[in-house]
Amino acid sequence: MSGFDGNGRRKVLGAVAAATKNEAQIGLANATPPVASRRRMLRAGVGAAGVTLIPGLGHVGWVYAADKAPIGTWPAGSQGSTVYIGAAVPLTGTYAVQGEDELKGWQLAVEHINTSHELMKKLAPKVDKGVLGKKVELVSADSAAKPNQGVQAQQTFINQKKVILMTGSTSSAVAVALNKFAQREKILYMPGISGSNDTTGKDCVRYGFRQGFYGEMAANAIGPILVKNFGKNRKAAFMTPDYTYGHTTTKSVNDYLTEKAGWTMVTNQVSPLGTQDFSQYLTNIANSGADFLINVNWGRDAVLSTQQAKQFGLIPKMTLVIPYQIPFLAKEVGPDLTAGVFAATDFWWTLEDRFPLAKLFVESFRKKYGYRPEWGAENAYVSFAHWARMVTEAGSFYPPDVIRQFEKGETIPSLLGDVHYRPQDHQCVRPVVIVRGKAKKDMKNNEDFWEVLELVAGETVIQAPDAFGCKLGEDA
Amino acid sequence: MINWANFISQCFNGLVLGALLALISSGLTIIYGTLGVLNLAHGAMFMLGGYAGWVAWSHTGSFVVAVIAGSLFVMVVGVVTERLIIRYFYSRPPEDQLLVTFGLGIVFVEAVRFFFGSLSQRMPPPEALVGITPLGFMVYPTYRLALLGIIAVALLVLYFVLYRTRIGMIVRAGIEDAVMVDSLGINVYRVFMLVFGIGAMAAGFAGIVNAPVVSIAPDVGDAILVQTFVVVVIGGVGSFTGAVLGGLIAGEIISITSMFDPAYSYVMLFVAMTLVLVLRPHGLLGTAGRE
Numbered sequence: 001m002s003g004f005d006g007n008g009r010r011k012v013l014g015a016v017a018a019a020t021k022n023e024a025q026i027g028l029a030n031a032t033p034p035v036a037s038r039r040r041m042l043r044a045g046v047g048a049a050g051v052t053l054i055p056g057l058g059h060v061g062w063v064y065a066a067d068k069a070p071i072g073t074w075p076a077g078s079q080g081s082t083v084y085i086g087a088a089v090p091l092t093g094t095y096a097v098q099g100e101d102e103l104k105g106w107q108l109a110v111e112h113i114n115t116s117h118e119l120m121k122k123l124a125p126k127v128d129k130g131v132l133g134k135k136v137e138l139v140s141a142d143s144a145a146k147p148n149q150g151v152q153a154q155q156t157f158i159n160q161k162k163v164i165l166m167t168g169s170t171s172s173a174v175a176v177a178l179n180k181f182a183q184r185e186k187i188l189y190m191p192g193i194s195g196s197n198d199t200t201g202k203d204c205v206r207y208g209f210r211q212g213f214y215g216e217m218a219a220n221a222i223g224p225i226l227v228k229n230f231g232k233n234r235k236a237a238f239m240t241p242d243y244t245y246g247h248t249t250t251k252s253v254n255d256y257l258t259e260k261a262g263w264t265m266v267t268n269q270v271s272p273l274g275t276q277d278f279s280q281y282l283t284n285i286a287n288s289g290a291d292f293l294i295n296v297n298w299g300r301d302a303v304l305s306t307q308q309a310k311q312f313g314l315i316p317k318m319t320l321v322i323p324y325q326i327p328f329l330a331k332e333v334g335p336d337l338t339a340g341v342f343a344a345t346d347f348w349w350t351l352e353d354r355f356p357l358a359k360l361f362v363e364s365f366r367k368k369y370g371y372r373p374e375w376g377a378e379n380a381y382v383s384f385a386h387w388a389r390m391v392t393e394a395g396s397f398y399p400p401d402v403i404r405q406f407e408k409g410e411t412i413p414s415l416l417g418d419v420h421y422r423p424q425d426h427q428c429v430r431p432v433v434i435v436r437g438k439a440k441k442d443m444k445n446n447e448d449f450w451e452v453l454e455l456v457a458g459e460t461v462i463q464a465p466d467a468f469g470c471k472l473g474e475d476a
Numbered sequence: 477m478i479n480w481a482n483f484i485s486q487c488f489n490g491l492v493l494g495a496l497l498a499l500i501s502s503g504l505t506i507i508y509g510t511l512g513v514l515n516l517a518h519g520a521m522f523m524l525g526g527y528a529g530w531v532a533w534s535h536t537g538s539f540v541v542a543v544i545a546g547s548l549f550v551m552v553v554g555v556v557t558e559r560l561i562i563r564y565f566y567s568r569p570p571e572d573q574l575l576v577t578f579g580l581g582i583v584f585v586e587a588v589r590f591f592f593g594s595l596s597q598r599m600p601p602p603e604a605l606v607g608i609t610p611l612g613f614m615v616y617p618t619y620r621l622a623l624l625g626i627i628a629v630a631l632l633v634l635y636f637v638l639y640r641t642r643i644g645m646i647v648r649a650g651i652e653d654a655v656m657v658d659s660l661g662i663n664v665y666r667v668f669m670l671v672f673g674i675g676a677m678a679a680g681f682a683g684i685v686n687a688p689v690v691s692i693a694p695d696v697g698d699a700i701l702v703q704t705f706v707v708v709v710i711g712g713v714g715s716f717t718g719a720v721l722g723g724l725i726a727g728e729i730i731s732i733t734s735m736f737d738p739a740y741s742y743v744m745l746f747v748a749m750t751l752v753l754v755l756r757p758h759g760l761l762g763t764a765g766r767e
Contacts, residue, residue, distance in 0.1 A: 093695060096594040242739065270739055274699070276690040279489045279620070280734035280741070286614060287482035300596055304690060311617035313608045 068398055072186030077162035078397040082135045085110070085384075086157030088143040088150035088168035088178070089192065094274045095145045095170040095299040098327050098376045102192045103140055104369050105380030106167065110138045112364075112381075113388050119360040123382070123413055124389035131391050139163070145170055145273065145299075147177035154181060163187065164397055165387055170299075170376070171273070172196030172245035175210075182207040183473055188399055190383040193376050195298070195324045197248035200427035201468025206475045207399065209406055209426045211386060211414075212379040213458075215249030216468075218324050218344040220461035221432035223256035225342055225453065226321065230292070232261040237290035237318070238268040239281060239297050239305055245324075246270070249296050253323045266290045271301070278305045282312045293318040303332045310337060327374030330437060330449035338437030338449060345433045347378035348450050351416060358415040372447045382414050386421075386428070400475045416455065424465035426472065429458040478735060485614040486731040492620050494727020495627040496686055500700060501707040501719040502634055503678030509651035509714025510671045513562060514570070516577040518679050518704065519697030520584035525550045525680025526692035527588050530599045539602035543684050550680025551673045553584075558672035563665065581697075589694040601688035619688055626685050631720060634678065638716055647671055651714045706749045712762020721760060 070076070077083060087106055090099035112120035113136050116129050130136060139157055143150035150168060157163040166182060166189045169175035175194035182189035183205035190209050191199060197216045199208070213221075236257065240246040250268060257263035267288040269281035282305075285293065293314055297305045302322070306329070309315045315337060322329070322338075325345035330338040349372040352359035361381060365373040373381075389412060391397060394405035407423035419430040435450035443449065504518045515521075529546025533539065557580060565573045600606065601619035609618045638644040646667050649657045658664040683697075690696070703726060711722025726745055733744040752759060 092589065092594040093693075274695075276696065276699070277493065279492070280486065280731050281738055283485045283489055283614065283731075284482060284735060284738075287479065287485060300691070300693070303596075308617075311608070311620075313615040 072399055073158060073162040073164055074186075074398055077164040078132075078134060080134075082137050083131065083397065084157065084161035084163045085136060085138050085165045085167060086154050086161065086163035087138060087140040087192075088153040088166070088174065089140055090145040090170050090174075091142040093144045093146075094301055097332075098193060098299055098374075099143075099145075099168075099170050101327050101374055102168075102170065102376040102380040104365070105373065105377030106138055106140075106192075106384055108365055108368060108377070109381045109384035109388075110136050111368075113384070117364070119357060119364065120385055120388070122357055122360075123385035124392055126392035127388050128392075131388050132395065132397065136388075140168070143168055143170075143174055145174060147171075147174050150174040151177055151181050154178060158185060158187065165190065167380070167383065168192050169194045169199075171243065172199055173243045173273075175199045175208075176203045176244055179203055179205045179208040186399055188387070188402060190387055192380050192383070194245070195249055196244040197252060197463075197468050198244050200425045201248070201470055203244075204425050204427075204470035204472055206403060206426075206472040209383075209386075209421060209428070211383040211428045211430070212375075213344070213346050213430065213432050214427075215245065215324060216252040216463050217432050217458065217461045218249065219252035219256045220463075221434055221454075221456040222321070222323055222342060222344040223253070223260060225434055226257065227261040229342070230319070232263070234261075234263050234292060235266045235288075235290045236263055236292040236294050236321075237266055237285040237288050239278075239285070239293070239295045240268055240270045241297050241301055242270045242272050245298065246296050249324055250294075253294060253296070263292075271297070271305075273301065275301055276304060278308045279312070281305070282309055282314060285309075285318075286312060286314055290318055292321055294321045294323060296323060298324065298326050302326045302329055306333050306337055325375065325435065325450075327376045331447070335438060335440045335443060335449060339439040341437040342453075343435050343437070343450070345435055345450075346375035346430075347373075347415065348375070348433055348435050348452050349373060349447070350450075350452055351433065351455075354455075355416055357413065361415050378415060386412065386414075403475045419458065422465055424472075425468075425470040427462070427465075429462055431458055432456045432461055481613050482735055483732070486735045487728065488611070488614070488616070490728035490731030491724065492624050492727070493730060494724035495624055495631075496682060496723075497700075497703055497707050497726050498720040498723025499627050499630055499682045500679050501704040501711065501723050502631065502716050503675035503682075504704050505708045505711065505714055505719040506638070506647065506651070506716060507672055507675035508708070510647055510654070511562070511566065511668050512654075513565065513573045513577065515672075515675070516574060516701070517557075517581035517584060518577075518675075519699075519701030520581040521550050521554065521676045521679040521697070522683040522686075522700055523588065523692065523694065523697035524553060524584055525683030526599075526687045526696060527592060527597075527683075528680065529684030530597050530687060530692055533599050542599065543681065546684030547677050547681040550683070551677035553680075554676025555669055555673040557676075558669045562672060563668070566668070581701075585694045585697070592694070594694060596691040596693040598691045599687045617689075623685060623689065627682070630678070630681055630685075634674075635716065637674070643667075643670065703745070706745055709749050709759060710752050712756075712759025715759065715761040715763075718759055718761030725760075 089103050090096055113127050114130055120127050139161055141153035154166050166187055169191040170193045172194045175191035178189050188207055195214050200210050238250050240250040254265050269284055271281055320341045322343035325343040349362045352362045362372055390402050390405040394401045406421050409420050409423050411418045411420050416431050419428050421428050434454040435452055438451050507515050525546040528549035529542035532545030533542035565576055605619040605622045607618045608615045609621055650667055654664055707722040707726050711718030729745050729748055730741045733741045
């Protein structure tokens with residue numbers, strides 16, 4: 001195989017690179033074209049030789065391992081007894097409440113990985129008190145939902161801890177920035193909550209994988225419910241946060257409702273992240289003649305805009321719809337405001353009645369943190385479990401190996417049944433949960449805010465992999 | 477949505493927002509006019525007022541106690557800060573003053589975050605002011621209507637203090653020429669301390685009366701600080717009436733622009749500021765030489 005010519009050259013480069021850290025980076029830069037060409041060779045080889053290469057991995061794999069040029073934080077990041085994961089999560093600002101919940105989900109996942117917890121073993125069977133013999137440790141910093149702050153935090157983690165996986169977002173603006181950063185640094189990235197179509201759409205990257213649902217899936221899942229319950233040709237006012245999540249989600253929901261049911265968007269009130277006073281926006285909506293208030297705002301923006309919509313008399317005059325559910329919204333605004341409201345979400349704890357793994361998760365989360373987890377924590381936990389599964393199945397921390405494991409698109413378990421990652425855009429095809437707010441009198445406990453109406457299969461609501469212009473880029 | 481009903485509604489919104497901006501800006505402008513210190517911690521003082529009031533409210537349940545506690549607490553913070561830190565910066569270059577007040581702002585915000593966390597806190601309006609009032613052209617939250625009255629009273633009190641009392645006369649004289657006031661035998665530094673306290677109190681008072689409208693969080697003052705600077709520039713540095721006029725203009729610009737497209741609200745605000753700077757560099761009611 002002529003591919004080994006490139007390997008030979010890289011060996012020399014590798015030896016030179018070992019001298020200093022800076023030179024290693026130069027060596028890596030120089031080595032990139034041969035890596036890419038070997039990648040193509042390998043693919044052709046796998047295509048042609050098929051099974052012969054993979055069962056022979058014990059031997060061939062060893063040869064490759066000795067051959068691989070350093071990439072990103074590999075192998076330095078996985079040479080000690082502990083591997084580090086960096087989380088840049090909003091602990092201040094508009095998304096602080098949700099960030100806090102996500103962080104707990106990641107912390108629990110790491111604890112479960114290191115202790116071979118029953119639930120983790122079900123999601124990632126080869127986890128054995130850590131991954132590949134290493135303990136996992138989570139380091140976290142506040143991103144304040146700001147892209148530059150998120151990237152800075154991760155850069156620090158790379159410098160200080162040589163993190164082998166990055167996570168955190170909550171704002172898709174951060175997710176998109178970290179996607180690009182991950183691709184540049186060649187370090188795997190799994191966003192936390194990220195509702196923008198772009199994260200695995202036009203801003204997708206080879207190094208990024210998203211577990212959670214997003215605007216388009218939410219729109220296609222909640223759309224039919226709205227049409228069924230409220231009929232055709234209705235007038236809707238949208239409230240949209242002014243960044244990638246807001247714009248793509250509003251577009252997806254509006255496209256569905258206008259194309260499938262002849263609804264009209266009478267106004268779209270776009271507000272900056274962190275708006276405190278929504279009076280101007282709500283006044284415009286009050287004068288728009290809308291029947292429906294579709295609130296795409298998120299985090300504290302959603303809490304304030306919903307509360308103020310009531311203060312301005314818009315609720316209950318208009319019917320509130322939450323296309324992309326916000327953890328703790330119902331708790332913060334109270335069931336009076338969310339009763340009867342339709343929402344799409346990733347997870348709701350009462351699904352524990354239907355899914356044993358969900359029950360295990362809710363129980364162990366509640367035991368540790370004293371409340372039932374919302375979907376930020378669920379998404380965080382499952383993301384890490386899937387990562388641990390891929391690493392242990394691949395038997396390697398080498399990022400291209402882990403990427404290839406994800407890209408096999410194998411059916412794997414989640415808390416809500418089987419899911420898979422699409423190789424074309426690295427999006428997890430997973431169910432979307434449709435819920436409706438319960439009235440206070442119907443709540444069985446103080447966290448029983450939503451009633452699960454339907455579990456919509458991921459395949460039926462996800463767009464074609466190339467519909468949003470995803471081009472993954474190179475893996476090495 | 478560009479119709480008369482919406483226009484009138486937005487003008488009304490602008491009035492409420494403008495009144496709030498006027499109150500906060502008046503504090504900023506008298507501090508700068510008298511002491512020559514641009515107080516970048518003013519937004520943090522607005523936030524402190526909200527928290528101090530909220531703490532008082534959660535212990536007593538009384539809105540009135542909350543307002544008094546919030547205002548007085550920030551006034552004390554203002555006086556103490558002036559005595560311990562700011563006064564050493566009067567004769568230092570403006571950049572030092574900017575740095576020290578900016579730093580103080582960070583300290584206040586992070587201290588609050590340390591004690592109360594990042595989560596927003598809510599303080600409901602007093603019982604009597606909960607609900608909706610129909611105005612004919614729109615329905616309006618009753619508390620926001622009341623807020624308009626509360627702020628108008630506060631501004632009138634400030635006006636009375638500044639224009640109808642001896643101490644107010646000294647403060648205004650200090651704004652015009654602090655050296656002259658000093659040489660007339662008036663302890664100008666005591667006046668400075670008082671002015672810093674009153675200016676801070678205006679921000680603190682605004683912070684607590686605004687708390688039921690939005691919610692309070694450690695970063696609530698950040699956005700408001702930028703807006704109040706714009707207001708002071710439009711109205712004229714050191715001019716109390718300028719701050720009131722600038723506040724109302726800013727409120728109306730933000731609200732009326734948002735009728736067309738909210739995304740341009742702040743663009744238009746800065747356009748207005750730029751126009752004022754070009755046409756009247758000292759602001760609408762400012763006077764040359766007050767720096």
